Amino acid sequence: MLKNYLKIAWRNLAKNKVFSFINILGLTIGTTCCMMIFLYIMNEFGVDKFHADKKNIYRVMRGFDMNGTKLSVPYLSGPYAPALLNDYAGSIKKAVRVMHNYGLVTLGNNSFNEKKLYVVDSNFFSFFTFPLVSGNAATVLKDPASVVLTETAAKKYFGNQDPIGKIVELDKSLKLKVTGIAKDVPSNSHLDFDMVVPISNYANEEWIKIWINNNNFTYVLLNDNVQKASLEKSFPKFMDKYMGKDLARFGAKMDLSLTPMSDIYFEPHSAFDNVKHGDKKVVYIFLSIAALILLIACINFTNLSTIRAVERSKEVGLRKVMGALRNHLVYQFIGESVLITLISCLLSLGLLKVLMPVYNHLLGYSLTISWNAAPLYLFLVGVIICVGFLAGSYPAVFLSGFTPIQALKGKLKLGKGGSFFRQTLVVVQFSISVFLVIGTIIIMSQMRYVKNMELGYNQEHSIVLPVNNDMYNNRQAFKNELENLGSVASVSYMSGEPGGFFDMHTLKAEGRNDLVWKTRTEFTDFDYVKTLGLKIIAGRDFSGAFSTDTTEAALINRTAAKSLGFTPEQAIGKWVQNTIRDDKKRRIVGVIEDFNFLSLKEKMDALVITPNDDHRVVVIRLKSGNVTAALAEVKSAFAKISASYPFEYTFLDQKFDELYKTDIRQQTILSIFAGLAIFIACLGLFGLASFTATKRTKEIGVRKVLGSSTQGIVVLLSRELLKPVILATCVAIPAGYFAMNSWLQNFSYRTPMHWWIFAVAASLTIGIALFTISFKAIRAALMNPVTSLRSE
Amino acid sequence: MIKIANMHKVFSTEEVETTALNGIDMDVRDGEFVAIMGPSGCGKSTLLNILGLLDNPSEGSYEFYGTEVAKMSERQRAQIRKGNIGFVFQSFNLIDELTVYENVELPLLYLKTPPAERKEKVEAALTRMNMMHRRNHFPQQLSGGQQQRTAIARAVVATPKTILADEPTGNLDSKNGEEVMNLLSQLNAAGTTILMVxxxxxxxxxxxxxxxxxxxxxxxxxxHV
Structure with missing residues (x-):
């Protein structure tokens, strides 16, 4: 019997090519999208799960109060790890410090800026599970003069030579021997490195020995029986013991907490935690899209199978006459549905394999779950069972319920109930499509809004160079050299470029003894305002005319003035003091208009700008004109003072765009999936249009005989089919408005939700639906009336 | 033995009630060949459908080989139908997606006949209907006469006690019609009860x-004598 069912299923598929094509194509695209999203979600939830000791690994977080808001940051200073190990010997089995750094790697005449350099404790590779292809995890970093490279880094530095035992020079001071090669860090790791150097190289440096210089992540491995909460309870005592005096001096409070390894990835991304982070909201959005796409494909399947089933009424009747019971027919139709799903799933696997490189490119990283991983197949089995059964069950139950005579005479009618059901499904399908279109347009317009927003500073023609040691030592000479170039408009050294990193320090302010004032700080030279094109709204800029400006002047932004309770004018002349950096008070000499120095996802923050030698980047504003020639001039000036460093620059606007790279990627993927959802829905509509045209062939013939025009017939057919699409649009618009309004709340700066967005979504969907329907309707209307009548 | 008494069949829609059968009494003996005639709309096909257990009467009794079947559910009727009744239709009603062999095999599949026995029976039926040479053809590849011979092969393959034929020659030319009637007569001569509209x-x-x-x-x- 099974063989008979299979034969008939297969022959039916082959016979009704259009129907089979629509069904299989829709389901294949739907399943492929779902698998892609499934892989993405698996990857997201799989982050950091590969570490053998993942259950007992925690990252130590430092909590403090920032102007009334509780903040938790992962940066700790060097002494924490040894002190924690010492004080909690019974609870903490191991601790490791991880410091993300940049460095100049020199090999003979070649030099590279290594941007993924980790300075770590020697137990790094035995603490975490980053497999080594060469070297022993326990000993590979024991010797301070050792270095571990990833396979990619080794290839970059040494090509096809064996890197083990080779010497690399770091920052022109440390000679390190390659003792191990690590496998490339998978994309599902929040830590990401290319080069690992023992922290013992810096053991005698002052900056690593003091408690208040926070520069590394500290991870601890707890013993099996230790409870996180009970350990955390004892941390205030620990903080008091080591930091009590310092905290009292700054008038600050600080505590420690532990974040489980598995929770780190989904912690919110911030300037103070720049490891790779995921966003659960995005994961849920993708999950919903997968479910919606699959639902659209299922609806097609159910609708088309039901109307197709009517054409098989003779077969149903005959089988009943021959003795088939209802359950035989239910099994047969569900079986066929499972078969189509199975074919679709097999095709999806092929399609997935082909599309994986494109998908990885869109995502911007390689998914670590292989396309042939076991969970994927479990997912497919789930799809086959759920979709096959669910989508197949309605036509199965519907058809098998007819009496043999009804079926045999071909008198199966998809009664009013059936038609209502089908129409409802179409409404659901198109509601989802319109909803996705609205979502996509709003996400796109939000991204465009952010990109084109007036940021309050001059982004154009400005390049950013990291300040290396050579440049730092000769920074005035380099600046002079640049300023003498005809192509350079202005140059300024600073601790962080807009969109980059900004420290947060505790300041004291005049008249605000009540306040522990935490603000963002910028350490710069006198040309900051000029180079970035900032607007002074009160007071003046730093000036060489005032000899005390270097040590006694400060600029603040409007938000900083406001948070101190001053108007910009009132703020002028008041004093502020950075409790960490400055020994004495500084007078506010100017207030600048707020500019977006952080990502637009973050709220405008208070900023205090002071002249200071802590210069980490240099921003060079070029004059408009020939940028290529200007860059060549800058490069040559750079080579004069910093020949051993590679000339690597970024444009300031490009740097700002980097902040939205992930959002833009997600937006692209979302648009593609939304487009596919509409495509699948239209495939279904095409199927329905074919059915309607066939069903009404006789009516069309009669109407034409009686004088109806082709146009009249097209309108007649299209009107019926468009009704559910229009209704869907009406349902989706308010739903889309509320959902997207809530999404936009995540941004500090939001695009307005223009009425035209909804009009475009509605017109686009209705337009595509109309095009699909017209294709069939016109063909039916152009048919010779005699042919139409004869077909009955 | 088929026995019906005071059988009524009324079709109801929301607005109209149509009486198709109005108090039919009829007995059919084993091995009998009965023809049911009458003008269009007189209730012939309705009667045949009820006799074939494809439908229930609205009223009256129907005894099929000693079992009262008038009030049975579709499921119960299906159980009795298979193996006991063969059907031949005017429009042949072969499944287009199945070959001649597979169409004839279908009733045996629902009877769960073992494969070897099934093969033997299908081949015997096809040979008897002179259709073995066309066993792998699909219905669309056959002439009307060949399609009806296939339908008859399907009707007899499970050796039912009764064959119901609804205008079996209605779609055939006279030569093929004659052939079909001869086949039905032969089946009747071999002991099968035949009821024909x-x-x-x-x-x-x-x-x-x-x-x-x-x-x-x-x-x-x-x-007829």
């Missing part, structure tokens, strides 16, 4: 008894 007096001439219906009632019965 027909418009053709010539075809009716093959039957032992002709029952004439008019407005849902039996108006005359004529027995």
């Amino acid at each position: 027909t418009h053709s007096p010539y075809d009716a001439g093959f039957a032992h008894r002709i029952v004439n219906l008019f407005d849902g009632k039996i108006v005359t019965e004529k027995v």
